[in-house]
Amino acid sequence: MKTLTTDSFEIAYETYLHNIGKLILFDYKFVWSEMGFRYIVKYRL
Amino acid sequence: MKTIKQALKSANDGKNQDIKSKFVAQHVFANVNSLVEYCLKNEDPNSPINFDMIENYWFYPEFNGHFVKFDGGSEDKKQEEIERAESLLELGDAEFTAEDQALIQDELQCLKDLESEPSEIFEWWLISDYLFDKLRDKGYPIIDFSNGYLWGRTTTGQAILLDGIISHICAEMGILEGQENAWL
Numbered sequence: 001m002k003t004l005t006t007d008s009f010e011i012a013y014e015t016y017l018h019n020i021g022k023l024i025l026f027d028y029k030f031v032w033s034e035m036g037f038r039y040i041v042k043y044r045l
Numbered sequence: 046m047k048t049i050k051q052a053l054k055s056a057n058d059g060k061n062q063d064i065k066s067k068f069v070a071q072h073v074f075a076n077v078n079s080l081v082e083y084c085l086k087n088e089d090p091n092s093p094i095n096f097d098m099i100e101n102y103w104f105y106p107e108f109n110g111h112f113v114k115f116d117g118g119s120e121d122k123k124q125e126e127i128e129r130a131e132s133l134l135e136l137g138d139a140e141f142t143a144e145d146q147a148l149i150q151d152e153l154q155c156l157k158d159l160e161s162e163p164s165e166i167f168e169w170w171l172i173s174d175y176l177f178d179k180l181r182d183k184g185y186p187i188i189d190f191s192n193g194y195l196w197g198r199t200t201t202g203q204a205i206l207l208d209g210i211i212s213h214i215c216a217e218m219g220i221l222e223g224q225e226n227a228w229l
Contacts, residue, residue, distance in 0.1 A: 004202030005167060007209040032104055032117030034184055
């Protein structure tokens with residue numbers, strides 16, 4: 001399994017689109033304001 | 046000349062990725078994940094690195110009240126907002142109704158009661174003193190140990206140059222495309 005944790009929605013969404021058939025998780029969480037959001041994409045290799 | 050805000054909008058464009066790639070090559074030296082995790086896990090009293098050395102490991106979540114607003118972050122930042130809220134209360138009847146004062150009091154108490162949370166660190170990197178100072182100022186997890194400076198990266202799976210914090214630092218240095226010190 002490959003995990004991408006990014007602070008960029010664009011990168012997360014692009015990864016999501018490229019791995020849609022292998023997707024396990026597409027989620028986000030708020031870390032704190034200066035760090036902002038973290039987007040998490042998990043997919044099967 | 047582009048302002049920091051304008052530069053950040055195009056921070057991941059092709060030329061800016063080249064600039065940030067040069068910045069990362071200069072300031073991020075090596076991945077030391079396994080070394081640091083080994084030291085942290087084993088809790089050896091002679092270990093050169095331990096959990097107590099991680100600065101900015103604990104942080105407070107944000108709090109958004111009507112009068113009291115805290116963006117989240119360190120104990121110092123929380124204390125600043127507590128002091129600001131207390132100064133509002135001191136203005137008393139001259140500025141606020143009794144209801145508002147009660148609300149400020151409640152929100153102040155909520156802020157004081159906030160509990161800190163640990164950062165989620167995915168990777169450890171050996172970095173330059175310059176990047177270390179910048180990350181420390183911005184509240185990112187770091188360790189200053191006798192042989193160098195470490196950054197506890199809270200993202201993983203993407204290139205370091207794509208991390209928002211790298212874009213912010215480069216934009217503040219004015220080295221992105223269209224800025225005064227652009228590295229072209």
